[in-house]
Amino acid sequence: MSQVFSSKFLAVFAVSWLFFGCVESGSDSDGSTPSIAVTPGQGGGAGTPEKPGDTHSGGAGTGDNSGSSEDNAGTSGDTHSGGAGTGDNAGASEDNAGTSGDTHSGGAGTGDPNGGSVNQKQGEPAVAIESERIPNLHRVSDDLYRSGFPREGGLVELESLGVKSILELSYFDIDSNLPDAKTTSLHIVHYPLLPLGIEQSMIFEMFDIYRDLEKPVLVHCYHGSDRTGLFVAIYRILYQNWSKEEAKDELINGGFGYHDVFTDVIAAIDDLDVEALREAVFGKEMNR
DSSP states (O other): OHHHHHHHHHHHHHHHHHHHHHHHHTOOTTSOOOOOOOOOBTTOOOBOOOSTTOEEEOOOBBSOSSOOOOBBOOOTTOEEEOOOOBSOSSOOOOOBOOOTTOEEEOOOOBSSTTOOOTTSOOOOOOEEOOOSSSTTOEEOSSSEEEESOOOTTHHHHHHHTTOOEEEEOSSSOOGGGSGGGGGSOOEEEEOOOOSSSOOHHHHHHHHHHHHHSOSSEEEEOSSSSSHHHHHHHHHHHHHHOOOHHHHHHHHHHSSSOOOTTOHHHHHHHHTOOHHHHHIIIIIHHHTO
C-alpha cells in the first residue's frame, strides 16, 4: 500500500514540477518562449522581447502623463509597434532600443497639437509677410502668426490670409475699435499685458486662452516685438520643443525689434516652469 502511495505521490510531484516549472520559467516544454498578450492599461503596456522573427506590440495606454507606449529591446528580425498613447504631453508613442533588422513604428499620440516628441525640436524660423496695413507681420507656424497692431483694413487682410482669431496683448484694446472689426468674422480676445512685472500666472492664462482659440491665431502687441516676442518664445518652448536659449535668441536677434530695456521679458522666460505649463495646457486639453 505504501509503495502504491509513494508511486502516485512521485507521479503527481513530477507532473506538477513539469507544469509549474514551465510556467514560472516562461518556457514551453520544447524550450521556446511563448507569446504574451498585453492588456491595455493606464500607462501603455510594454511589448515583451521574443525570439528573432517574433512580433510583439505595446498595449494601448490611456492617461499616461508621459503618454508613451513602448516596445523594448527586440532582437534581430523582430517587428515592434508602439501602442496608442493618450494624454501624452508631447503626443509621442515610441519604440526603444531595437537591434539590427528591427522595424519600429510609433503609435498615435494625442496631447501635443503638433504631435511631437519632447526631445525633438520642431518648427522653422518665422517668415516675414509684406503688408502695408499690418506691421512686423510674420508667419510662425500653421497655427500662429505674429505682428504689431493692425491698421485700418488690416483685419480684412488677416482674414484673407486665413487667420481665425486674434490674441491682442496691447494694454489698451485697439482691434475692437478698428472700423473693419465688425466686417470680419475674426474672434478677437484682448489680454492686456505690460512688458514689466510679468508673472508666471499671466503666462499660464495667455496659453490657456490660446489653446481654446480657433487656429490660425494672430498674436500681437503694439510693436510686435517684446510682449509678442515673449509669447512666441514660450510657444516655441511649449509646442515646438525649443530650448529656452534658442527661444530667447530668436526673440532678441530674430529681427523683430526687441527693446533690451525690457529685461523682465527675458526674466519671465528664464523663470518659466516649463513642465508645469505643459501640464496646465496639455493636461487640461486631454481631460476635456
